Amino acid sequence: MAAACALTAAAAATVLPLVLGSGSGNDAGSGDRAQPGGQRVAQASPAKADTCTDPEASLTPSGADGPTIDRIKKAGHLVVGVDQNSYRWGYRDPATRRLDGFDIALVRAIAKNILGSEDKVTYRAIPTNERVEALQDGKVDIVVRTMTINCERAKQVAFSTAYFQAGQQVLAPKGSTISGYNTSLQGKRVCTATGSTAYDALKAKSYGAVFADTPTEQRTVPNQLDCLVKLQLGLVDAVVTDNALAAGQAAQDPAVDLKGQPFTTEYYGVATKLGNDDLVRRINQVLVDYRAGGDQSPWMKAYRKWLSADLKGIEAPPAPKYR
Known part of the structure; x- marks a missing residue:
């Protein structure tokens, strides 16, 4: 345990508040811009503006561009808030210095869909308590960081459909x-x-x-x-x-x-700034494709590669909900 502690402490000590780079680990420039299938679909009724009864219900998917997508394409890279310290989810592999994990695999799929390349990403390592602020201040386009969708956060940021169920x-x-x-x-x-x-x-x-x-x-x-x-x-x-x-x-x-057992049921979503509806719809379209294919879907392949050894028995991603 002492050895494990030393390794973990060392990793934590080298964490940078800002990490820029493509999937290869090389710098990809700065990013302080102002704006950044195949399964059952659960339908949800639209919620009133002042209520929140089903926070996992998101906008319907679309592959169309829009003002936010246009800005990202013009910038030439997607700025993403991630974790680099969560083993299996978002972590820097000490052997390759490459960011990897289940969340990072999803980031690459989103970047490839919008920009044509999974490497056109600027990664920003952000603490848990700064995820919402990073979006509101325009420091990142999206956050993909095991971020639970709930009503309180849905007042502050916009979420995609759920891409993982946890507790x-x-x-x-x-x-x-x-x-x-x-x-x-x-x-x-x-x-x-x-x-x-x-x-x-x-x-x-x-x-x-x-x-x-x-x-x-x-x-x-x-x-x-x-x-x-x-x-x-x-x-x-x-x-x-x-x-x-x-x-x-x-x-x-x-x-x-x-x-013991998990005592809550929570869903992770990709978060972006409120009002960036075109980006939310585009991410939801990416997630439609990411879930499609049953056991051979990109989602299941990522699950088997990164999570199945520690979180056994998951047979499918959560079904999307739309409003």
Whole structure:
């Protein structure tokens, strides 16, 4: 565990707040611009402007261009907010220095559809709590970073249809008395990422867990991987995060394990700035193609390559919902 801790801590120490580059890992220029099949389709009724009853329902797909797509094409590259510290999802392979993972594979599919090349991407590594701000400030065109779709976020950014189903779960050392999201958390120090749905869940029902920051102890962190480091160093007793991310962390460190069962159902979506409807529709069209093909779809191939070893038993992507 000490060796795993050292490796993880070293990786966290080299994280850059801004990462620019194509899929090969080389710089691709700056990007501070102002604007950046084959399965059942679930239909949803349009929601009123002041209500949110089905946040996963997105705009219908379209392959047409529009003002946002035109700006991206003129710039010649897609600026994407990603994570480079989530093993299996978005991480920098130490052997190749290439960004890889399930989320990165989807980024490449979107870039290829819009720009004709999966390498015309500028990657920006952004913390969990800065995803919405990065979109609103125009620092990125889209965010593909295990971002859960919910009503509160849907007021701030626009989401594609869901591309993955996850749930909150507890991660703790294998020998821990913690058995899941229950009373075994009483008095235990729990780490979460700032601005995450995990923190919101604990705030709503903590089972006596100690999860808030104090002047002497920081239990909320900008990046989820920092929670694993704190767990390895004995600074916290458990982590609450998406089971999809927790499974990747358990794969990094065999001394920790997922506890209990997921206690929420959440869906990841590609996020963009409110009002960029043409881009949302284009991404939804990409996702139609990405899901198509059954067991041989690009989605299933990416799942088998990146996630199946740690998240077993998934047979298909979530069905899209449209409004």
